[in-house]
Amino acid sequence: MERINKLKEFLQGSPDDSFLKHALALEYIKLNDDAAARVLFEEVLAHEPEYVGSYYHLGKLLERAGETTAAISVYEKGMEIAKGLKDMHAYNELQAAHEDLVY
Template sequence: MDRIAQIKQFLEGSPDDSFLKHALALEYIKLNDDITARQLFEELLAHEPGYVGSYYHLGKLLERAGDPAGAISVYEKGMAMAKAGNERHAYNELQSAFEDLTY
């Protein structure tokens, strides 16, 4: 069974598991299926906005899609959530990605 099928099987038992949704989105990125990955990241963040690791990957996806304004918005929201959760490493990664686009 491939990784996507395995993760989907796990999600059947835990449909709101943010870790599994994040992992599934990353698998779709590996397949260059940015559309499906984006949908998964957006669903995940709508359900659990404090899952800060997904902001970075969603922002990078938007950059690849030619939407720098969308990426900046995602990075800003992610930085706010990381700051609120005192997640310094995630904040620094998001800030670096943000600065790469804005400076």
């Protein structure tokens, strides 16, 4: 909880900081609070669509929730963004997750 409280404190000073929101979402996942994590990942991607790491984690969260179609869409969007950014590492991770669901 200390890390969560620290991240929340930092967010008060920088409420639109995608890194902080992403980090907080990962902390919520560790606590099995996927609902809180999902809100944060969605906020990150709405504010900064190029924050490619959030696509992978949001997709995995949706998979756990049984929302396969939504997870596939998130992976596809993330792959499109990663390709545009020439971030092949992120693209490959998203593609592997996508293929696990589709094939």
